[in-house]
Amino acid sequence: MIADLALYLGGVLLVAGAAFSLLAAIGVVRLPDLYTRLHAASKAGAVGGGLVLLAVALVSQDAAVSIRAVIGVLFLIMTTPVSAHLLARAAYIAGYPFWSNTVQNDLEVEPNKIPPHQ
Amino acid sequence: MTAVSFIDWASLVALVLLTLALLVSVVRIIIGPTLGDRVLALDLMTVVAMGFIGAIAVRTGLTLYLDIAIALALLGFLATIAFARYILRRAGRDAQ
Amino acid sequence: MSAAFLILLMAFIWAAITGNFSGLNLVFGGLVGGVAVMILRASLRQRGELARLRHIAALTGLFLYELMASAIRVALVVMRPDITAGLRPAVVAVPLSVKSDAEIALLANLITLTPGTLSVDVSEDRSLLYVHALTLASPEALIAEIAGGFEARVREVFQ
Numbered sequence: 001m002i003a004d005l006a007l008y009l010g011g012v013l014l015v016a017g018a019a020f021s022l023l024a025a026i027g028v029v030r031l032p033d034l035y036t037r038l039h040a041a042s043k044a045g046a047v048g049g050g051l052v053l054l055a056v057a058l059v060s061q062d063a064a065v066s067i068r069a070v071i072g073v074l075f076l077i078m079t080t081p082v083s084a085h086l087l088a089r090a091a092y093i094a095g096y097p098f099w100s101n102t103v104q105n106d107l108e109v110e111p112n113k114i115p116p117h118q
Numbered sequence: 119m120t121a122v123s124f125i126d127w128a129s130l131v132a133l134v135l136l137t138l139a140l141l142v143s144v145v146r147i148i149i150g151p152t153l154g155d156r157v158l159a160l161d162l163m164t165v166v167a168m169g170f171i172g173a174i175a176v177r178t179g180l181t182l183y184l185d186i187a188i189a190l191a192l193l194g195f196l197a198t199i200a201f202a203r204y205i206l207r208r209a210g211r212d213a214q
Numbered sequence: 215m216s217a218a219f220l221i222l223l224m225a226f227i228w229a230a231i232t233g234n235f236s237g238l239n240l241v242f243g244g245l246v247g248g249v250a251v252m253i254l255r256a257s258l259r260q261r262g263e264l265a266r267l268r269h270i271a272a273l274t275g276l277f278l279y280e281l282m283a284s285a286i287r288v289a290l291v292v293m294r295p296d297i298t299a300g301l302r303p304a305v306v307a308v309p310l311s312v313k314s315d316a317e318i319a320l321l322a323n324l325i326t327l328t329p330g331t332l333s334v335d336v337s338e339d340r341s342l343l344y345v346h347a348l349t350l351a352s353p354e355a356l357i358a359e360i361a362g363g364f365e366a367r368v369r370e371v372f373q
Contacts, residue, residue, distance in 0.1 A: 049166075
C-alpha cells in the first residue's frame with residue numbers, strides 16, 4: 001500500500017519535473033534578455049531536474065539509490081545558483097546589454113569595472 | 119489503473135515533455151544572439167538531459183542510470199563555469 | 215546527550231548508504247560514527263550546536279518553500295501570452311549587513327533561487343549586493359524583504 005503510494009507520488013513528481021524543465025526552456029526562448037532568461041533557467045531548471053531525481057528516489061524503493069538521488073538534488077541546488085551568478089556577472093562585465101525596458105539599473109551608477117582574475 | 123502502469127504512463131509523458139524541452143532549448147542555441155545566451159541554453163540542456171536520464175531510469179528500473187545523471191550534472195556545472203571564465207577573459211582582452 | 219544522538223544518526227546514514235540494515239552493519243556504522251565524533255569532539259563542543267542545527271533547519275525549510283514558490287512564479291510569467299507586459303526587470307543595489315565571505319556566498323545563492331531575484335555582483339567593498347529582479351514592485355520592498363527574510367536567518371546560523 002505504502003509502496004504503491006510512493007509509486008503514484010513518484011509518477012506525479014516525474015511529470016511535474018518534466019513540465020518545469022519544458023517551462024524553463026520556453027522561458028529561455030521567450031524572455032527578452034540574458035538576465036531575465038537566467039531567471040527561468042536557474043529556478044525552473046533546478047526545480048525540474050530536482051523533482052525528476054526525487055521521483056527516481058521514490059520509485060526505486062531502495063535506500064541506497066534514494067540517498068544518492070537526494071545527494072544529487074542537493075548538488076543541483078548548490079551548483080545551479082553558482083553557475084547562474086557567474087554567467088550573470090561575466091555577461092555584465094563583458095557589457096552584454098540589459099533589456100531596454102529595464103526599470104532601474106543601479107549597476108550603471110558604478111564606474112566601469114576592470115574584470116579581476118586577469 | 120495499477121501503480122506500475124501509472125508509472126509507465128507518467129514516464130512516457132515525462133519523456134515527451136523533456137524531448138520538447140531539449141528541442142526548445144536548441145532554438146535558443148541556434149538564434150543566440152550572444153555567446154552568453156548559448157552557454158545558458160547549453161547549461162539548461164544538460165539539466166534537461168539529466169532529467170531525461172532520470173526518466174529513463176524510472177522507466178527501465180535500471181538505477182545505474184542515476185549515477186550517469188549525477189555525473190552529467192557535475193559536467194554541466196563545470197562546463198558552465200569554464201564558459202563564464204572564458205567570457206570574462208575575452209571581455210578583458212577586448213578592453214585592452 | 216547530543217554525542218549519542220549524533221552517533222545514532224550516523225549509524226542510520228551509514229546503513230542507508232550501504233543499503234543494509236542488518237544488526238552487524240548498524241553496529242559497524244555506529245563504531246565509525248563514534249570515531250568521527252571523538253575526532254571532532256573539540257570543534258563540536260565550542261558552539262551551541264543544537265541551537266545552530268535548529269537555525270539551519272529553519273533556514274532549509276524556508277528555502278525549500280521559497281524555491282518551489284519561485285519556480286511556480288517563473289512558470290506563470292513564462293506562460294503569459296504577452297510576456298513582456300508582465301515583466302519589470304531591474305537591478306537593485308541591496309546593502310549588506312553580513313560581512314564574511316561565507317555569509318555573503320550563502321546569501322547570494324539563496325537569493326538566486328528565491329522568487330524573482332538573481333544576484334549579479336558584489337561591490338568591491340562588500341557593502342552592496344547587486345540583485346536582478348524579474349518583476350520589481352519597488353526597490354524599497356525588495357531590500358526590506360531580503361533584509362528581513364534570508365539575511366536575518368543567515369546571520370542566526372553563523373553566530
